[in-house]
Amino acid sequence: MQHIRQIGTEQSRRDARWSAARTLTDCDAYMAIEAQRMGAHGFLFLQRPEHSVRGPSWMRGATTSVAEHYRYARKIMGITDEDQLYA
Secondary structure, eight states: OHHHHTOOOHHHHHHHHHHTOOSHHHHHHHHHHHHHHHHHHHHHHHTSGGGGGSOHHHHHHHHHHHHHHHHHHHHHHTOOGGGOTTO
């Protein structure tokens, strides 16, 4: 039904990208995109008002987890800190 009405959800677009992967390079690109997307969602999650009452140790752990998503994406893409102007 979804393909008949041309409705594309975020999940269906991700599924299509994954299904289109034919080589390891395609898989790496997909994983890098997903890691960056999850990192972006994580930063938005941390900015929610209900997290302002959590302790500093929780915030350090959550921030580290989000930063690891970006680190993993950079590792897959072969980007070093020297390659980034803002690093």
